[in-house]
């Protein structure tokens with residue numbers, strides 16, 4: 715089973731409170747999502763491998779130091795709300811390549827349908843971070859992860875701002891190899907498919923649409 719990490723750092727939790735508040739406007743919402751995404755990236759990359767190198771400092775030579783091994787990272791936001799977290803993450807991981815997966819929900823079957831996929835050519839070598847701010851039923855995340863695996867992806871993590879238990883269970887069941895990173899695990903889904911207490915429609919709040 716994939717692990718579930720709730721990143722309950724005080725800065726993340728504080729900012730998430732303002733993201734949730736209904737009176738927070740588009741500009742602040744966007745900035746706060748960026749900031750939380752950067753803080754989450756800090757936690758998600760905690761296990762990146764390091765190697766020892768020797769460097770000269772102004773004070774001594776051959777000092778032992780550490781650098782990243784250059785493990786390649788790929789970000790894959792699910793359109794459209796996933797885009798809102800990308801800038802924050804690339805502040806910390808500027809060399810990450812970015813793929814995109816677009817999905818819409820078929821109004822009759824209610825199943826997610828893929829309408830756009832563009833990925834880095836070497837996804838099989840990359841640690842991919844799928845970004846889906848609101849993990850509600852898990853349908854979109856599961857479909858996006860299937861789509862990446864079908865194209866050769868081997869290492870995938872899922873990053874969400876807020877999740878419902880239903881979505882977490884659905885992803886863990888369908889993709890037991892995928893660890894999930896959340897800023898919050900909320901109570902439930904309501905009858906309209908919104909996460910409760912949640913933050914409303916993340917895409918609408920990021921882009922000022924309704």
Ligand code: URA
Nearest residue numbers: 848908909914915916
């Ligand atoms: N998508 C959203 O943007 N918000 C929810 O609460 C559920 C799905």
